[in-house]
Amino acid sequence: MxxxxxxxxxxxxxxxxxxxxxxxxxxxxxxxxxxxxxxxxxSTTFELFATCMEKYEGKVDNIANFLSIRLLFIERQALQCYKSQSDEREYEQCHQKVEQDLHNCYNEYYQGLLNL
The missing domain is CATH 1.20.5 (Single alpha-helices involved in coiled-coils or other helix-helix interfaces)
Structure with missing residues (x-):
């Protein structure tokens, strides 16, 4: 019992x-x-954002985490950029910059996969 x-x-x-x-x-x-x-x-730049995140989450030593943080920042940049642009030319420049940032980020990801 x-x-x-x-x-x-x-x-x-x-x-x-x-x-x-x-x-x-x-x-x-x-x-x-x-x-x-x-x-x-x-944060106005990715470097400031990454530094802020490192203070809370510790050093980002994993490429997947790094790219995830980078994509999150690019997404935020895109939303801000698209909301604030009033004329067609500025919008197109902003859109091209976001596309280039995404392209660079994905290239880093695929390059990392190739190096495994």
């Missing part, structure tokens, strides 16, 4: 710990999303 009570107590403790760790994980994910948004909103 005592053994059964100990197992039940251990199991209840385990369930409680899982619940706590799930809550902590959700808070961590929310905090990371808020930080990423802050970095995006406050």
């Amino acid at each position: 005592q053994r059964k009570q100990q197992y039940e107590k251990d199991f209840d403790s385990y369930k409680h710990n899982i619940k706590l760790s799930e809550e902590q994980m959700l808070k961590s994910v929310e905090a990371a999303a808020k930080h990423k948004e802050l970095c995006l909103n406050n």
Whole structure:
């Protein structure tokens, strides 16, 4: 009987710990999303954005993470660029710059795959 009570107590403790760790994980994910948004909103260049992200997530030593961060920044640049351009010529210049940035980013990705 005592053994059964100990197992039940251990199991209840385990369930409680899982619940706590799930809550902590959700808070961590929310905090990371808020930080990423802050970095995006406050950075004018990719270098500033990457530096801001490194402060929170640590050094980016994985090419996939680096390219993911870069694509996120390019996406934000594109949205800002498309919203702010009023005449056709400025819009076309902005569009070409975003396309070139995307092209360069994907080239780095494929080059990385070839070097594996």
